[in-house]
Amino acid sequence: MNHIKLLFFATIRDRAGTKSLEMDIPANMTIQGLKDRLSTDYPNLKDSMKSVLITINREYAFDEAVVPANAEIGMFPPVSGG
């Protein structure tokens, strides 16, 4: 199992009800697998998982990417700075 940390921002944080979570996941889990697991474990996040942006260790990551051990995973909507 790999231990990872999740950070939620903006709408995703509101729906999660928390800024961060730590969890253990199988060593070969992909981003898609992580999204599926969050949708199951946290039903409030299910709709958000369709359009969420994901980062692994502060770089944008995509569904096929495997989540490494001790990863810092960011989850947030499209950015709106400026």
Added chain:
Amino acid sequence: MESSNAPTIYSITESEIDLNELLAKITLASTGAAAIFTGMVRGVTNRGGAHETEFLEYESYIPMAEAKMKQVADEIREKWPVVEGIAIVQRIGKLYPKTPTVLIACTAAHRDTGVFDAARYGIDRLKEIVPVWKKEVGPNGEEWVEGDYIPKPGE
């Protein structure tokens, strides 16, 4: 000409954006031109869905945001090697109408070097890849503003 001491400033801050201080830091003996873009909170919006704004509340994934601002600066230097100094600053927190929220400034030897385009690219790119979000609060309640850009692999 890019020199090794070309100043690059990038930061997320809760403090007031000090244009004069930033401009001084990116002004060199060789620079005679600066293109500066600054955005501020708009209290009254007429374009699109007309509405009023009481304040905006900004938040950021700060360490990633500062790394992406550095990336935007690197992209500017790659596209416009004539650019000498670059400052990219985003203010976060609760910000009221007329308050500057973001600043992008690029300096170069002369004004006709592409320095205007470089600053324009900087603000456009910040709005695509730098993880900052704002919640808009107005007379009819609050709403997160969401962008529409989906970053591609390698961005």
